[in-house]
Amino acid sequence: xxxxxxxxxxxxxxxxxxxxxxxxxxxxxxxxxxxxxxxxxxxxxxxxxxxxxxxxxxxxxxxxxxxxxxxxxxxxxxxxxxxxxxxxxxxxxxxxxxxxxxxxxxxxxxxxxxxxxxxxxxxxxxxxxxxxxxxxxxxxxxxxxxxxxxxxxxxxxxxxxxxxxxxxxxxxxxxxxxxxxxxxxxxxxxxxx
Amino acid sequence: xxxxxxxxxxxxxxxxxxxxxxxxxxxxxxxxxxxxxxxxxxxxxxxxxxxxxxxxxxxxxxxxxxxxxxxxxxxxxxxxxxxxxxxxxxxxxxxxxxxxxxxxxxxxxxxxxxxxxxxxxxxxxxxxxxxxx
Numbered sequence: 001x002x003x004x005x006x007x008x009x010x011x012x013x014x015x016x017x018x019x020x021x022x023x024x025x026x027x028x029x030x031x032x033x034x035x036x037x038x039x040x041x042x043x044x045x046x047x048x049x050x051x052x053x054x055x056x057x058x059x060x061x062x063x064x065x066x067x068x069x070x071x072x073x074x075x076x077x078x079x080x081x082x083x084x085x086x087x088x089x090x091x092x093x094x095x096x097x098x099x100x101x102x103x104x105x106x107x108x109x110x111x112x113x114x115x116x117x118x119x120x121x122x123x124x125x126x127x128x129x130x131x132x133x134x135x136x137x138x139x140x141x142x143x144x145x146x147x148x149x150x151x152x153x154x155x156x157x158x159x160x161x162x163x164x165x166x167x168x169x170x171x172x173x174x175x176x177x178x179x180x181x182x183x184x185x186x187x188x189x190x191x192x193x
Numbered sequence: 194x195x196x197x198x199x200x201x202x203x204x205x206x207x208x209x210x211x212x213x214x215x216x217x218x219x220x221x222x223x224x225x226x227x228x229x230x231x232x233x234x235x236x237x238x239x240x241x242x243x244x245x246x247x248x249x250x251x252x253x254x255x256x257x258x259x260x261x262x263x264x265x266x267x268x269x270x271x272x273x274x275x276x277x278x279x280x281x282x283x284x285x286x287x288x289x290x291x292x293x294x295x296x297x298x299x300x301x302x303x304x305x306x307x308x309x310x311x312x313x314x315x316x317x318x319x320x321x322x323x324x325x326x
Contacts, residue, residue, distance in 0.1 A: 101199055108206055111213070126217050132210030136203045143200035168264055169214075176261065183220050 001167060003039050007032040027089070034096045037103075041069065044103055044110070047128055051113055068106075072098050097142045104135040115185050122181035123173050130169035137162045215272035218265050219300045222307040231310045241306060243298030246273055249305045256312035257319070266308055273301040 011029060018024040045065040049058045076095040080087055110128055119125065141162060145155045232238055235249055253266070276294045284291040 101203075104203065104206055108209075111210070122217070122221060126214070126221075129210055129214040129217055133207060133214055136207035136210055140200055140203035140207060143196045143203060146196035147200065172261065172265070177221070181221070183217065 030092050034092050037096050037099045072102050100138045104139045107132040120182040122183045123177045126173045134166040219304045222304050225307050228310050235306050237306050241299050241302035246302040253309045259315045262308050269301050269304050
């Protein structure tokens with residue numbers, strides 16, 4: 001959250017000094033977005049570590065996360081290398097988009113693990129679910145941008161609204177839900193039981 | 194092609210996470226008892242039915258908003274509407290699903306009643322602060 005606030009201040013500074021259409025703003029926007037996405041990916045990995053802490057699988061989770069991050073980077077690089085001559089700048093955008101989708105899949109797997117392991121911590125459950133909603137919205141928005149390039153500006157504006165969801169829901173989870181609160185995760189599964 | 198696949202997968206995941214998130218929000222308030230005052234105003238005790246939702250929501254809008262619960266009330270309102278769509282379409286042919294949507298919508302109504310209880314307490318606090326000042 002601190003990194004997000006710092007990046008927002010930096011973006012505002014560059015926006016006011018160089019303008020919205022300047023190359024400086026575009027570069028700063030996408031490079032900082034990639035850093036924030038990697039930060040979110042690390043936050044997701046720490047959620048994995050919380051869920052699997054009793055199994056002592058923290059090192060395995062860290063190793064797997066690093067491997068997946070490198071794999072996603074290599075995949076993004078291969079796509080960019082074939083499709084564009086502006087490799088570095090295109091790579092940054094591509095990696096950011098792919099990491100959102102990988103993050104979504106990983107959050108889905110984490111949610112399945114929570115249901116399977118009968119994790120009961122309300123705060124942890126709400127943090128994972130709100131992260132899932134956030135990443136789904138982001139991945140859907142990126143996909144729509146690629147499907148309808150003419151409506152690009154609309155989908156970019158939507159991202160700003162979607163971006164509010166995670167800080168609000170996480171703030172609620174940390175401030176309003178007591179750490180000792182518990183719930184039965186089986187009650188939350190979508191299929192009627 | 195790839196973008197379409199990502200879009201469909203994202204939508205399916207979004208639906209799954211959104212429903213589970215709403216259920217977690219509802220579950221967190223399901224155990225809270227209603228104050229006698231709210232029980233008298235709404236006519237609810239330990240549970241609510243789907244028919245109560247509109248009435249309790251109207252009562253909720255009469256109270257000053259608490260910034261903390263605004264988003265959750267909107268999310269549960271959207272979840273209630275989603276269940277309504279499900280009930281009017283697929284659930285018409287599946288009785289067990291129809292029963293489940295009714296139960297869920299009743300829990301949404303109970304959540305709104307708990308939110309109403311909190312807003313009344315919040316209004317009281319505000320009034321007390323103004324009186325002190």
